[in-house]
Amino acid sequence: MYSESFIPAVASLGSLAFVLGIIILFVSKKFFVAEDPTVSMINALLPGVNCGACGYPSCSQFAEELVRTRNPSMTCPVGGGELAEKLGTALGITMAEPKPVTCVVLCQGHNGNARESAEYIGIRDCWAAAQAFAGTKQCRFACTGLGSCIAFCDFNAMRIENGLVVIDKELCTGCGACVPACPYGVLTMQEKKNERYLIACSSHDRGADTRKACDAGCTACQKCVRECPEQAIVIDNFLASIIQEKCTSCGKCLEVCPTKVNCILLERDMETVKSKKVP
Amino acid sequence: MKTFKTGGIHPPEQKLTSGKAVEVMPHPQELAVPMSQHLGKPAKPVVKVGDEVKKGQLVGAADGFISANVHAPTSGKIKAVKQHPHPGGQYSMTVFITPDGKDEWLEGLNTPECDWKKLSKEEILKRITDAGVVGMGGAGFPSGVKLSPPRDKTIDTIILNGAECEPFLTADHRVMIEEPEAIVKGLEIITSLFQGQVSAYIGIESNKPDAAAALKKHADSKGIGIVVLETKYPQGAEKQLINAITGRTVNEGELPFDKGCLVHNIATAIAIYEAVCKNKPLIERVVTISGMEIHTAKNIRILVGTKFSEIAAFCGSMTEKTNQVITGGPMMGKAQFSLDVPVTKTTSGILFINNRGLEKSGEKTCIRCSRCISACPQNLQPWLLANTAQLRDFDTIELYGMANCTECGSCSYVCPSKRELVHWIKYAKTLASKRKQRQSA
Numbered sequence: 001m002y003s004e005s006f007i008p009a010v011a012s013l014g015s016l017a018f019v020l021g022i023i024i025l026f027v028s029k030k031f032f033v034a035e036d037p038t039v040s041m042i043n044a045l046l047p048g049v050n051c052g053a054c055g056y057p058s059c060s061q062f063a064e065e066l067v068r069t070r071n072p073s074m075t076c077p078v079g080g081g082e083l084a085e086k087l088g089t090a091l092g093i094t095m096a097e098p099k100p101v102t103c104v105v106l107c108q109g110h111n112g113n114a115r116e117s118a119e120y121i122g123i124r125d126c127w128a129a130a131q132a133f134a135g136t137k138q139c140r141f142a143c144t145g146l147g148s149c150i151a152f153c154d155f156n157a158m159r160i161e162n163g164l165v166v167i168d169k170e171l172c173t174g175c176g177a178c179v180p181a182c183p184y185g186v187l188t189m190q191e192k193k194n195e196r197y198l199i200a201c202s203s204h205d206r207g208a209d210t211r212k213a214c215d216a217g218c219t220a221c222q223k224c225v226r227e228c229p230e231q232a233i234v235i236d237n238f239l240a241s242i243i244q245e246k247c248t249s250c251g252k253c254l255e256v257c258p259t260k261v262n263c264i265l266l267e268r269d270m271e272t273v274k275s276k277k278v279p
Numbered sequence: 280m281k282t283f284k285t286g287g288i289h290p291p292e293q294k295l296t297s298g299k300a301v302e303v304m305p306h307p308q309e310l311a312v313p314m315s316q317h318l319g320k321p322a323k324p325v326v327k328v329g330d331e332v333k334k335g336q337l338v339g340a341a342d343g344f345i346s347a348n349v350h351a352p353t354s355g356k357i358k359a360v361k362q363h364p365h366p367g368g369q370y371s372m373t374v375f376i377t378p379d380g381k382d383e384w385l386e387g388l389n390t391p392e393c394d395w396k397k398l399s400k401e402e403i404l405k406r407i408t409d410a411g412v413v414g415m416g417g418a419g420f421p422s423g424v425k426l427s428p429p430r431d432k433t434i435d436t437i438i439l440n441g442a443e444c445e446p447f448l449t450a451d452h453r454v455m456i457e458e459p460e461a462i463v464k465g466l467e468i469i470t471s472l473f474q475g476q477v478s479a480y481i482g483i484e485s486n487k488p489d490a491a492a493a494l495k496k497h498a499d500s501k502g503i504g505i506v507v508l509e510t511k512y513p514q515g516a517e518k519q520l521i522n523a524i525t526g527r528t529v530n531e532g533e534l535p536f537d538k539g540c541l542v543h544n545i546a547t548a549i550a551i552y553e554a555v556c557k558n559k560p561l562i563e564r565v566v567t568i569s570g571m572e573i574h575t576a577k578n579i580r581i582l583v584g585t586k587f588s589e590i591a592a593f594c595g596s597m598t599e600k601t602n603q604v605i606t607g608g609p610m611m612g613k614a615q616f617s618l619d620v621p622v623t624k625t626t627s628g629i630l631f632i633n634n635r636g637l638e639k640s641g642e643k644t645c646i647r648c649s650r651c652i653s654a655c656p657q658n659l660q661p662w663l664l665a666n667t668a669q670l671r672d673f674d675t676i677e678l679y680g681m682a683n684c685t686e687c688g689s690c691s692y693v694c695p696s697k698r699e700l701v702h703w704i705k706y707a708k709t710l711a712s713k714r715k716q717r718q719s720a
Contacts, residue, residue, distance in 0.1 A: 118616035119602075123699055127713075128706040132368050133616045140370055180717070206361070 038091070039067045045086055046076060049154045053077045053175035072096050078173040100192040101174035103157070103167050106202045107143040107186045108216035111163035114142055115213055130183040136163075138213040141202040143186045152181040195249045197242055204237045216259055224253035280485060282509035283519040284528075286656035288689045289511055290610070292486060293446045295569050295576045301453050303580045304593050306378050310352055310584035311363055312338060315371040316623040317419040319345030324374055330357045333385035335560050338374045341408075347421040348411035350560040351376060352582035354383045366606040366620045368613050373621070376584070392556045395468055403468060403555050410554030411624075412561050416440060416515070416544035417607060419625040422551060425543075426472055428536040434473045435539040436525055439466055439481040439548055441490065442508060442515030445608025448628040450565040451545045453578045455483070455490035458549060463497045465548030468555050469541070479503045480524050481545075486510045512610060513687040517542045519656050531683045546627075561624055568594045570631035572601040581622055587629060588618040600633040610688040643696040651690035651700060657683050661690035661700045668707035673714060676707050684708075 042063040049059070054076050056062040066074050070091060075098035076083055088095035117138040120129055126148035129136065136144060145163035157171035158178065165186070179187050186202055199218055203210045207219035220238040232246035233253060242253075315321035322339030326332060332351040339349030355378040363373035395403065408423030428434060439462065443451040455462065462481070470479050481498065483491045485507050495505050506524050508514050518529045520542055527538045535542055543551075546564060553559040562583055569576040574595025581590065587604065591597050597604075605612040606626050622629075651661040659680050667676040681704060690700040 118614075121614075123702050123706060125706065127710055128702060131705060131709060132614065133364060133370075 036067055039063050041090060042067060042087060045079075045083065045090065047078045047083075047173075049078065049175075051078060051154045051173070051175040051177055053173070053177070067091070077101060078175055080173075101176075101189045102169060102192050103172050103174065103176070103178060103187055104190050104198060104200070105143065105165055105167060105186055106188060106198075106200055107141070107164065108200045109137055109139055109142045109164065109214045110161070111145075113215035114139060114163075127183050139203055139205070139210070139217065141184055141186075141204065142214065143182075143184065148183075149178040149181040149187060152177045191244065193244070193249075196244070197247060197249060197251065197253060198244075199233075199240045199242060201239065204239050206238055210238070219259065221258060223256045223258060227252045227256045280509045281506060281523045282511055282514065283522040283656060285658055286654050286689060287511045287513065287519075288654050288692055290446050290692060292510070293569075294449050294452070294486070295447065296567055296578050297449045297452055297487070299449075299453070299576070299578055301457060301565050301578045301580050304582075304585070304590070306353055306380070306382065306582065307585045307589040308378075309358070309586070310355070310376040310378065310582060311586060311619070311621040312349060312352065312374045312376060312584040313363070313365050313371040313621060313623055314339045314349055314373065315365060315367070316349060316583070316625060317347040317413040317421055319343065319347075319421065321372060322346060322349045324360050324372060326357050326360070326374060328357050328359060331355075331379075332357060332376065333383050335385045335388040335562060338376075341411075341421075345421060345424055347413050347419075347423075348409060348560070349374075350411055350562050352562040352584050353378045354381050355379045364617050364620045366613065366615060366623060366626060388558050388560065390558050395464075395555050396471075398555065400472055403472065406555050406558065407551055410550070410558075410560040412547065412550045412554050413624050414544055415546035415550060415564060415625060415627070417611070417625055417627060419623075422543070422547055425541065426469065428541070432536045433475065433539055434536060434541050435475065435477055436521075436541070437466065437470055437473070437477060437479045438520060438524055438540060438542045439479075439545055440515050440517075440520055440542055441481055441483040441487070441494075441545045442520060443487070443545075444484060444510075444512045444515040445610055445612075445628070446512075447569045447630055448567045448608050449569075450567045450578055450627050452487050452490050454545055454549065454565055455487070456493050459493045459497045461549045461552045462494065462545055463501060463503065464556070465550075465552035466503060466543075467501060468551055469543060469548065473541075480506050482506045482508050482514075482520050482524055484508050484510045484514055512689065513656055513685070516656065516685055516687055518685065531680060564622070564624060564626070566590075566622060566626055567628040568631075569628060570601075570605075572598045572633050573631040574598070583624055584621045586619055586621050587615065590622070590629060591618065591631070597631040598633075600635075601631045603630075603632050603634055605630040605632065610692065611686065642698055645698060646696055648695060650693045650695065654689040654693045656687065656689065657685060659684055661704070662698070664707070665698060665700045665703040668703040671707075671710070673707060673711040677711065681707060681711070 043060050046059040054062050070093055072093050073096045080100045081097055084095040084098055115138045116136055120136040122128055124146050126144045126146045129144050129146055143164050145160055147160045150158045155171050155173055157168045159166055174189060176189050201218040203217045210217035210219050218240050220235050225233045230246045230248055232243045233240055314324060320343045323342045325340050326338050334354045336351045337348055338351050341348050355376045358375040358377045360374050362370045365371035404423055412422040413419040441451055441455055466479055470477050481494055491505050491507055498505055508523055513519055521535055521540045522528055529535055529538050550561045563580055565578060566581050567578050577594055604615045606629055645662045655661055664676060664679055664681055684704050686701050688701050
């Protein structure tokens, strides 16, 4: 009974598959697109997260463009020096050494030291909170701690701790996708260094107003400016900033900073710059 | 009874202060006068710290076409010019004035009433613009700009908006009872600016029969129609009011003058009358102070720039249970984060309320009951807009008519799942415009 019923099915489907197979074979021969094998090789070397940090929408487009132009200044910020070396060997050119960057949070106002103004009820999203004053904290330049940036991080390097965004230095690749996601511009990209000092505050309020709102805010008191032997600190619109090229990480500014909590000047021990040796 | 065609809700009216006459609040200790009290570009401060100003003196000059002048509400000394919280939800450049108590007018202002019929059209428009008159219903569109529509548009209907459909608010209601003559004169001035056959109406909701009666006495002889409208929210929204009175529909992307209409608020009509006939700049307004948590709810005449904290003290302070202070009405108003914010030209009410237990934090998923669709006066699908906003799909949300949403709040009010529909739509509007700016940059 069964043997009779499955034979036509197998026969018809089998012949159909055979005919279609022939067509596919024909089409693939006839319309063959020659692909540069170096492109796929380069593509395999790239991280493959399509973060867009290089300026191209995807890794494969970066690979195509790199193979086409052989431009040594094209860099993948995520891969860093190690990858640049590999790409250079693969293409037979000397790639420019990329400057590895990392994301830094220019705000220290967590729940412990930044005063809350009012309770925020509504959509848990920074941009939504920004419509009602500056979210939950009294300081209008502060991180709201609602974490809209987290969704933009492809590397799981961000989390909210105690009402403030924290970056995992091990995981951050410096792609910069999170920067436009912040309504207050609290996130910026900085070049990686072994050790660094930076003003982790974004408040352009006058000193007295900043102090009222937060214990870790820059009051623009000028003390660090006077103390710095390299003249690497400038104050603009009630906020100090350190010129990283001039800074020698002597730490004198940290000693004189009068802000109550941790000082505004924050020491950051960075992970050492990735090894350039190809294994 | 006339009403708009689609949607609408009827929240409890809660007009606690409708029987209370307008009181005048004494001058506060300090005035914070924001430079941005209107739609468009903020005014430019023209005074320095330490300057002495007279009442009615210009402190902020209009910067550009869509902008408005700001004047000193009383005489005194400029204490500071700095960024300060603004009831609109952002920070704004603000001029701080310490009153000297003399309350002296600048010469040439607040003159005895003159006959406006002798003035030319240009002179009338100039006086309105110079006085910094803006729409006092909430949006604050500069009146001088609104009264000079493009040449190719003919205006045949002028409507004064006395609907006051927001719960709690009674400021316009009291003004209609107490100053009907000024309102009618203001409307006559507006009408005189347009050629041809222009019909004028005043739209009033049916819950204010005393206001309609008071206005009728003065309006009937002038050929102004008093239209009693059904008590329904948002009857006082510009597009809904036009639909209710004239039957015309203002479609997406159109402005009222595309349909030959012009809508002004009751309070704006008085401001226009005072600016034209008395040369008086817009420096004060009537505000409803209400809500369950304020000791005595009142309607008060108040100087622009008075801080909320001083108003609360004048009304016998708020109770400890207060957990939200709202400017405007409960439907469209904004919750404030500080009592330091000042009253502006567009503040129609301040509500002190306790909404613990009513918080919308328990947002649940949409159950497709379609109540928001029946409630929407703009024929939109709020649940769809909110869902698309949640997906951050800003191209699609524009196809669904996001720009047509007037943020009246009817959908959020009726939603049984307590979804933050309007907040999501506002959120999408902000991010979509940010994205456009970035793309064009």
